[in-house]
Amino acid sequence: MFTRNFLQTHRVPKLSDSESASLEAAVIRTAEFRAKQIIVRQQVPLTQCTLLLEGFIERYKDTPEGRRQILAIHVPGDFVDLHSYPLKRLEHSVAALTPVKVALFPHAAIRALTEQSATLTELLWRSTLIDAAINREWIVSIGARSAAVRLAHLFCEMFLRLERVGMTEGTRFALPLTQIDLADATGLTPVHANRMLRQLREQGLVEFRQGQVEIRDWPALRGFAEFDPGYLFFD
Amino acid sequence: MFTRNFLQTHRVPKLSDSESASLEAAVIRTAEFRAKQIIVRQQVPLTQCTLLLEGFIERYKDTPEGRRQILAIHVPGDFVDLHSYPLKRLEHSVAALTPVKVALFPHAAIRALTEQSATLTELLWRSTLIDAAINREWIVSIGARSAAVRLAHLFCEMFLRLERVGMTEGTRFALPLTQIDLADATGLTPVHANRMLRQLREQGLVEFRQGQVEIRDWPALRGFAEFDPGYLFFD
DNA sequence: CGGGGCCTTGAACGTCGTCAAGCGATGTGG
DNA sequence: CCACATCGCTTGACGACGTTCAAGGCCCCG
Numbered sequence: 439m440f441t442r443n444f445l446q447t448h449r450v451p452k453l454s455d456s457e458s459a460s461l462e463a464a465v466i467r468t469a470e471f472r473a474k475q476i477i478v479r480q481q482v483p484l485t486q487c488t489l490l491l492e493g494f495i496e497r498y499k500d501t502p503e504g505r506r507q508i509l510a511i512h513v514p515g516d517f518v519d520l521h522s523y524p525l526k527r528l529e530h531s532v533a534a535l536t537p538v539k540v541a542l543f544p545h546a547a548i549r550a551l552t553e554q555s556a557t558l559t560e561l562l563w564r565s566t567l568i569d570a571a572i573n574r575e576w577i578v579s580i581g582a583r584s585a586a587v588r589l590a591h592l593f594c595e596m597f598l599r600l601e602r603v604g605m606t607e608g609t610r611f612a613l614p615l616t617q618i619d620l621a622d623a624t625g626l627t628p629v630h631a632n633r634m635l636r637q638l639r640e641q642g643l644v645e646f647r648q649g650q651v652e653i654r655d656w657p658a659l660r661g662f663a664e665f666d667p668g669y670l671f672f673d
Numbered sequence: 674m675f676t677r678n679f680l681q682t683h684r685v686p687k688l689s690d691s692e693s694a695s696l697e698a699a700v701i702r703t704a705e706f707r708a709k710q711i712i713v714r715q716q717v718p719l720t721q722c723t724l725l726l727e728g729f730i731e732r733y734k735d736t737p738e739g740r741r742q743i744l745a746i747h748v749p750g751d752f753v754d755l756h757s758y759p760l761k762r763l764e765h766s767v768a769a770l771t772p773v774k775v776a777l778f779p780h781a782a783i784r785a786l787t788e789q790s791a792t793l794t795e796l797l798w799r800s801t802l803i804d805a806a807i808n809r810e811w812i813v814s815i816g817a818r819s820a821a822v823r824l825a826h827l828f829c830e831m832f833l834r835l836e837r838v839g840m841t842e843g844t845r846f847a848l849p850l851t852q853i854d855l856a857d858a859t860g861l862t863p864v865h866a867n868r869m870l871r872q873l874r875e876q877g878l879v880e881f882r883q884g885q886v887e888i889r890d891w892p893a894l895r896g897f898a899e900f901d902p903g904y905l906f907f908d
Numbered sequence: 909c910g911g912g913g914c915c916t917t918g919a920a921c922g923t924c925g926t927c928a929a930g931c932g933a934t935g936t937g938g
Numbered sequence: 939c940c941a942c943a944t945c946g947c948t949t950g951a952c953g954a955c956g957t958t959c960a961a962g963g964c965c966c967c968g
Contacts (some may be wrong), residue, residue, distance in 0.1 A: 442810045452799045484765070491827040499809070505817040509809045521806075524799035529806050529904040534745050549791060556788045563798050564759035570805035573812060574744045580816045581860030585956070590702060609954050616914065625816030632916065668716060669764040820924070851946060865924055867948065883946095 440465050440541040443515025443603050444489060444565075457558050465489075465548035471474055471475045471534040477518075478532035484522040486544045490514050493538030494614050498622070501531045503599050508623035509607075510569060511535070511596065511615070515603045521546050536614045568671050575669045580625040583664070587636040588624040590663035595652055609653040613646070620646075675700050675776040678750025678838050679724060679800075688751040692793050699782035700724075700861070712753075713767035719757040721779045725749050728773030729849050733857070734765045743858035746770070746831065746850070747756075747805065750838045756801045758783050771849045803906050810904045815860040821869040823859040825898035828879050828886055833902055844888040848881070855881075 440569055445453070453461070468491065471477055488565050489497075495512040497519075497581065509530055512518050522528055523545050552559040570597070579588045593613075600611045616625070621631040627650065639645045643659045645652045676696050688696070689795070703726065706712055712723065712730065723730075730747040732754075744765055747753050757763055758780050787794040802878045807830070814823045828848075834848045849859070856866040878894045880887045888894055 499813050501813065501817050503817075507813045507817045509812055521802045524795050525802050525806070525906060529906075530809060549795075552787075552794055553791045556784060559787055559794055560759050560784075563794075563801070566798070566802060566805070567756045567760050569802070570756065570808060571760070573805060573808040574765060576812050577744055577808060577815060578734050578736065578742045580812060582736050582738075582742045617916095618914075625955055628915085629917090629958080633956090636916085671760060671764075831968085852948095853946075862925055863947085864949090870922090906923080 440468070440489065440491065444517060445490070447515045447599075447602050453557065453561065457555050460551055460554060461558060463542050465541045466544055466547070468539060470539050471540070473534055473536050476526055476531060476533045477538075477540075478522070480529055480531045481527055483527050484519070484545070486534070486542045487520045487523055487548065488517050488518045489541040489543065490516050491539045491541055494535040495532060495538060496535050496619070497530050497532050505620045508619065510572065511623065513596075513599055513603060513605065516569075517562070517565050520548075520562060521569070523562075533586055535619070555605045557657065558665050564671075571671060576623075585624070585626050585630055586637055588626070589620065589631065589634050590638060590643060590659055591665055592620070592624060593646070593653065594660060594665040594667075595670070596664050597651070597653060598670060598672070604670065609656060611651050613651045614649040614650060616649075617646075640647055674872045675703075675724065675726065677685055678726070679752060682750045682834075688792065688796065692790050694794060695789060699778050699786055700776045700780070701779055703774060703776050705772065705774050708769055708771050711766060712773075712775075713757070713763055713766045714832050716762055717762055719754070719780070721777045722755045722758055722783065723767070724776040724778065725753050725775055727772045727804050729770040730767060730773055731770050731854070732765050732767050741857045742860065743854065745807065746858065748831075748834055748838060749839065751804075752797070752800050755783075755797060756804070758797075770854070791818045794899050799906075805907060811858075820859070820861050820865055821872055822898055823861070824855065824866065824869050825873060825878060825894055826858060826900055827855070828881070828888070829895060829898050829900040829902075830905070832886070832888060833905060833907070837907065844891060846886050848886045849884040849885060851884075852881075866888045 441458070445458070478484065480499070490512050492514055495518050496508050497512070498506055498508045499508040500506050518540070519528060519532055548562070551562070575595070579591050583591065583596065596613055597606065597611060600606050601657065605611060617631050617635065618628045621628040626634070635646050642654050643662055644654055674697065680693070687734065713719065715734070725747050727749055730753050732745040732747070733741055733743045733744050753775070754763060754767055771797050783797070786797070808829070809829070814826050827831050831848055832841065832846060835841050840846060852870065853863045856863040859866065861869070870881050876898055877889050879889055
């Protein structure tokens with residue numbers, strides 16, 4: 439049950455029934471957090487990992503100058519901080535964007551899984567590496583694409599990821615971020631993000647209003663964003 | 674022998690002698706590449722991983738518009754594409770910056786290691802996640818820091834990473850990149866990178882000339898770059 | 909009714925990009 | 939051996955993309 443969406447987004451390699459059951463059994467409990475609540479603070483030693491069941495989570499880092507950079511946006515089915523298992527602590531913070539429900543996996547249980555099944559280990563490892571591939575695509579976006587294209591690219595990515603877990607309705611989907619959040623994710627100022635959103639709307643590509651995205655012209659948006667979904671490893 | 678520098682940069686968790694020997698035994702052969710040679714092309718199915726022994730390697734992605742974004746710079750001891758083991762292919766390319774010598778690990782041998790030792794698995798997994806943490810720090814740099822600070826931050830990072838493998842001499846070290854490469858790594862134009870390098874030099878912080886870095890004032894540089902090495906997980 | 913988020917827009921500014929030219933070092937072929 | 943091309947570095951002038959500052963609107967909530 440808990441891992442259904444996780445398996446949905448990370449189907450390779452195939453798991454046997456007993457492996458799925460082992461994964462499921464590694465959950466000790468579920469937990470809930472309120473919107474904006476901090477779930478993991480950077481540099482604090484950790485002993486468990488968090489699988490997102492419902493709601494949206496962000497990972498971010500604050501700079502000494504007071505700027506904030508969002509590093510990742512997580513949707514249900516994502517293993518938000520599985521990398522804390524090998525790393526033991528995180529160098530960034532994790533917070534709820536909406537009210538969320540999560541499943542918790544103790545590091546010791548994950549360790550037991552890795553001793554039991556190399557296939558399961560590979561699945562978990564792979565999951566952390568897909569997150570890393572998304573991180574790298576964000577480097578490309580922020581480093582090499584214009585403001586409007588960055589935003590368009592983010593909408594493309596979130597559309598496909600949410601579609602994968604059944605959280606889209608046609609070309610509409612919820613993306614519960616403020617324009618400030620979008621700016622923090624794309625390395626822009628809120629003012630400029632606002633102007634670029636208007637431009638995307640006026641070009642008939644995509645509309646973002648109140649945490650809702652409506653894609654107006656998917657082929658055109660994909661083209662405008664130079665979006666190639668290979669980095670999501672949906673295969 | 675092959676893995677000495679790797680173990681140097683990734684000391685946690687501790688390995689037994691037999692585990693170290695297993696890791697060493699997983700190498701099938703070494704290989705050499707010329708400067709600028711492409712080692713791995715994006716999206717091509719892979720069956721082995723590359724540990725860098727000598728020289729420098731870059732990972733990068735080209736955009737349809739012809740811009741190039743460097744995603745990572747690797748130094749001896751780095752497992753350059755270990756993530757190809759769980760992912761089976763890469764979404765970016767890998768190329769030699771200098772003449773390089775590498776050790777090759779077949780995926781099958783890594784698989785055997787993971788079936789044999791959970792500790793070794795955790796070490797390898799951890800290594801890929803430290804790369805991801807560096808990716809995230811680059812997101813912060815490109816998204817939230819000014820041009821001069823970005824460059825300063827990169828010099829700080831490379832200084833500590835090279836110091837770790839004994840490739841610094843006092844405050845000097847080789848960083849065999851062109852100004853164009855620096856620009857591609859930091860999301861700047863070569864012209865602007867050049868101006869910012871001059872500024873850093875004139876401020877007495879750091880000098881970069883012909884692939885050589887000399888840090889003039891480490892405390893000041895660290896402060897200017899708002900550099901916090903926690904993300905390198907040297908512990 | 910007042911306050912605080914969030915969104916929106918305008919105006920002015922500045923960081924950074926673009927275009928262009930010149931320089932030195934290196935390498936190659938006539 | 940020298941002409942010539944290539945590559946990387948440097949600098950100037952100009953322009954644009956994105957930021958900053960500021961103000962006003964809307965909505966929700968206390």
